[in-house]
Amino acid sequence: MKLKTLLIAIGLIGQLSLTAQITNNISIKSTDSTCFFVFINDILQNSTPFYNIKISDYTEKSMKLKILIPDSSRQVIEKSIFFEETLKETSAELIYSQNNYKFRYTGEVAIGVNPIDTNQLIIPFHNSILVLDSLYLKDSTFFTDSLLTNPDISVSYKGTIGCKEPLDDAEPLIENIKAELFSSKKLTLAKKGLTNHCYSINDIKSILSLFEFDDQKLELSFLSYSCAYDLENFYQLKELFLLNSSIDKFEKFLNEN
DSSP states (O other): OHHHHHHHHHHHHHHHHHHHSOOEEEEEEETTOOOBEEEETTEEOOSSOBSEEEEEEEOSSEEEEEEEOOSTTOOEEEEEEEOSSSSEEEEEEEEEETTEEEEEEEEEEETTOSOOOTTOEEEEOOOSOOOOOTTSOSSGGGGSHHHHTOSOTTTTOOSOBOSOSSOOOOHHHHHHHHHOOSHHHHHHHHHHHHTTOOBOHHHHHHHHTTOOSHHHHHHHHHHHGGGBSBGGGGGGGGGGOOSHHHHHHHHHHHHHO
């Protein structure tokens, strides 16, 4: 009986020690589907940029968070985050405002309270070195200042090439579309800007994200196939569509090309 009581006590102590360990999640989502990389304590967490990311199982009391948006802006957002409690999930959004993305906290709840997001990339926190995908350089040194200011983002891409280099700067086109008030004129500007130019898929995603309706995004995505540099990443445009029928049309186009 004493032995059984002792074993139960040891088990309870073990459970308490596990509960006492800090374990928290952080979720970040861009409101316009712009993809980004996440670095925690200068360690790259995702090898491919994505627009909706959760880092789980973080066990330190604080983190140095860096977000890199690998479009033509090369914007870097840095935040220091402190966890006063354990088993919490902190949520934040990236919101485009005044020519930059802003980091905004949206809440903190107990882990498991937020509904499951099937469109979210969930990454357990890790300390390993990753290899960046597609257009991006081979390790976390991509984050250094010299590389962030280097306009040639195509040097590491080894996949199928569509349009030829040099890659165009999408920022002037993006700003012109944003400045236009009428949807029909925005679409005309985008079509003109995509014709006879060469963009990365990430920049094309930024352009398509300026449009609200799937039919406009579909039309522009079909047109952009001829001006896409990193063709093997063209499938990523599928993330921008809301309707299953639009996704089906996009996948049919992709399969035919």
